[in-house]
Amino acid sequence: MRISIIGTGYVGTVTGACFASLGNDVICVDVDARRVESMNAGVPPIYEEGLEELLKAHAGKNLRATLDYDDAIAHSDISFICVPTPTDEGGKIDLRFVREASRSIGQRLKNKSSYHVVVVKSTVVPQTTQSVATPILEEASGKKAGVDFGVGMNPEFLREGKAVHDFMHPDRIVIGGDDPKAQAVIKSLYKGYKCPILEVDTKTAEMIKYVSNAFLATKISFSNEVGNICKRLGIDTYKVMEGVGLDARISPFFLNSGLGFGGSCFPKDVKALIGKAADVDYEPQLLKTVLLVNDHQPQMLLKLLKIHVPDLKDKRIAVLGLAFKNDTDDIRESRAIPVIGSLLAEGAQVVAYDPMASRHMKKVYPNIEYVKTADEALMDADACIVATEWAEFKKLDSFGNMRRPVVIDGRKMIDPKGKNIIYEGICW
The missing domain is CATH 3.40.50.720 (NAD(P)-binding Rossmann-like Domain)
Incomplete structure (x- = not known):
C-alpha cells in the first residue's frame, strides 16, 4: 500500500521504517528540512535499536522523506498523523500539531478524487479524532468523512529502545474507526500479523492507549x-x-x-x-x-x-x-x-x-x-x-x-x- 507519515519524530520514523520493511511504499513528511535530509540519507533523527538498519535498507527505494504535503498526499492512499501531543502548563493536551496536520491533509484532499484514509496515530485524548481531526479535515477539504474519505485511530504501543521490535511483534493491534470502510483499509495493513486485532470506535481506541500507559505508571508508583x-x-x-x-x-x-x-x-x-x-x-x-x-x-x-x-x-x-x-x-x-x-x-x-x-x-x-x-x-x-x-x-x-x-x-x-x-x- 502507499502510505504517508506526517511527522518524523519517534513514532513517525519508526512507523514509516517498519511499514516500508513490510513492503509498503512510504513517504514521510516533516517541516524540518534537516530531518528530511537525514532520513533520505538513511540516518535516523533519533536513536532506536534496529532503526538505522531499516532506514539504510529502504531509504531511496520504497521509503523517502519530503517537505511537500502535496507530493505525499497525492502519492499515498492512507496517511498516518504522527505529530507530537504535548501537555500545556495546566496539564491538558496541546492539540495544535494535530490540528495543523489535519488542516494540511484536508487541503490536499480537496482536489483528490480517489478514496483516502486519514489515521491518527498520535496519542490523543478520547473524542479528539471525532471532534477535532475529522471536522478540520471536512472543513479544509470540503468533503464528507465516511463518504468521500475515511478517518481512523490506530494507537501505538512502542517502548523506547525496543520500538522496532514492538512494531513488528506487537501484543495487540487496536484499530479505531467510525466507518467500516476506513477500518477495513487500516486492518489490511496488518494482515500478516498473528496477534489479536481489536476493532473499536475511535474514542475507545484513544482511551485504550491512555489507560494502558496510566496503568503501567500506576504499577510503578505503587511499587x-x-x-x-x-x-x-x-x-x-x-x-x-x-x-x-x-x-x-x-x-x-x-x-x-x-x-x-x-x-x-x-x-x-x-x-x-x-x-x-x-x-x-x-x-x-x-x-x-x-x-x-x-x-x-x-x-x-x-x-x-x-x-x-x-x-x-x-x-x-x-x-x-x-x-x-x-x-x-x-x-x-x-x-x-x-x-x-x-x-x-x-x-x-x-x-x-x-x-x-x-x-x-x-x-x-x-x-x-x-x-x-x-x-x-x-x-x-x-x-x-x-x-x-x-x-x-x-x-x-x-x-x-x-x-x-x-x-x-x-x-x-x-x-x-x-x-x-x-x-x-x-x-x-
Missing part, C-alpha cells in the same frame, strides 16, 4: 510506594515484588521499585487523562497520586545521600545515567533532571556520565561537567548516584577511586557485596 515502606522496615522490596509478580493476575512487569518513571509518554499521558477527566467534571484522585509519588522519589534519593554527605556544598557528586531509561538517548522527564537540579541547589559540583544522552542533557544543564566514562565520573567523587539502568553500571569496579565511596542507587544496578562501599538503595 515505589511499597518500596519506600519496605526500606523503613528493613525488607527487600525486590523479593516482595518477586513474590507478588508470580500471581498471574498481577504479572512481574513494571514492579521494580526505584527512582520513578520518565519519558515522553507516562508523565504526559497521565496528566492529559487527568485533564480530560476534569473536562467531564471528575477528579481522578488515584492518577493524581501516581504523579505525586513519582515526583517525590528524587527527593527520597537526595535525603539518603544527605545521611552520608550532610553538607553537599562544593562536594563532587557523580551522576551515572541521564536518559530516562536505558537503550535510548531520550531525556524527556528523566529523573536525573530533578536530581541534578537538587544537587546544584545544594551547591554540589555535578559530574555526569551517560553512554548516549549527554549531548541532550547539555541543553538543560550546560554548566555541569560531562565525562566520557563512568570510571572518569567516579574519580575523586564524594558520592555517586545511579539514575539510569544502563547494563554497564552492573560491571563497575572503580569505586576505590572515589574520595568517599558513597553510592546511592536509584535503579538497583550495583551489587555492594565485596566492593567496600557505603551503599544505599532508594527503596531497598
